[in-house]
Amino acid sequence: MSADERFKGCHFPKCVVLQVVYYYLRFALSYRDIEELMQDRNVPVDHATIQRWVVTYSSKLEKQFRKKKSPVGNSWRMDETYIRVKKDWYYLYRAVDKAGQTIDFLFTKHRDTKAAKRFFKKAIRANGAPEKITIDGSAANKAAIETINKEMKTPIIIRQVKYLNNIVEQDHRFIKRITRLMLGFKSFNSARSTLIGIELVHMLRKGQSANPMAKHKTMFEQFCALVG
Incomplete structure (x- = not known):
């Protein structure tokens, strides 16, 4: 899809759209904060429009x-964190390698073996199977990997060592800091889309682009370059 097709029907230049979307996904700002920032630059975009763009x-x-996306290591750390939608709490499954590079993520309504298996399947499909996965004491997560191991020639080593999972637990902090001012998402679908964008910017922040020109560009320039 071309850049023109992606922004077809939008009444603002794509540079404006990308700027406000990036602000929201990168910094702990509310939609109204960004609306005010853009008004100071004589760009009359309202908070509802910004939310729709995100x-x-x-x-x-x-x-x-x-x-x-750059390849990741074969030793994974996996954990889940809580995200609020209206008055309910949902689950963001995440994994990083031992260097802290993001492997994958999945936002779900449930925290059980089925959800964990969905996450692992998604991560393996995108990155290949790891040699080992470190998890917390969750029986559901362990059962999910054991189920996947039955389908594999070389089973994944399961480690349940809490201190080794500090890397992914610390990595949650960037996501939680950005979502803190959101005061709870209004719907599951909008939460999922927004979290995908926050994870994207987090990966750019960690230098996970395999594009050889990325190191010569700012994060925002890399973000804009995704449009083509």
């Missing part, structure tokens, strides 16, 4: 990034 474009940009 939900619309986050997944599309992340999909483009996955085509250029």
Whole structure:
């Protein structure tokens, strides 16, 4: 899909759209904060429009990034964290390698073996099977890996060592810091789309683009380059 097709029907230049979407996904700002910032630059975009852009474009940009994502290590650390949607709590499954590089993530309504298996399947499909996965004491996560191991020629080593999982637990902090001012998402789908965008920017922040020109560009320039 071309850049023009992605922004077809939008009444603002794509540089404005990308700027406000990036602000929201990168910094701990509310939609109204960004609305005020843009008004100071004589760009009359309202907070509802900004929210719509974030939900619309986050997944599309992340999909483009996955085509250029650097390979990850074969020793994974996996954990889940809580995200609020209205008055309920849902679950963001995440994994990083031992160097702290993001492997994958999945936002789900449930925290059980089925959800954990979905996450592991998604991560393996995108990154290949790891040699070992470190998890916490969750029986559901362990059962999910054991189920997957039955389908594999070389089983994944399961480690349940809490201190080794500090890397992924610390990595949650960037996601939680950005979502803290959101005061709870209004719907599961908008939460999922927004979290995809936050994870995208987090991967850019960690230098996970395999594009050889990325190191010569700022994070925002790399973000914009995903449009093509």
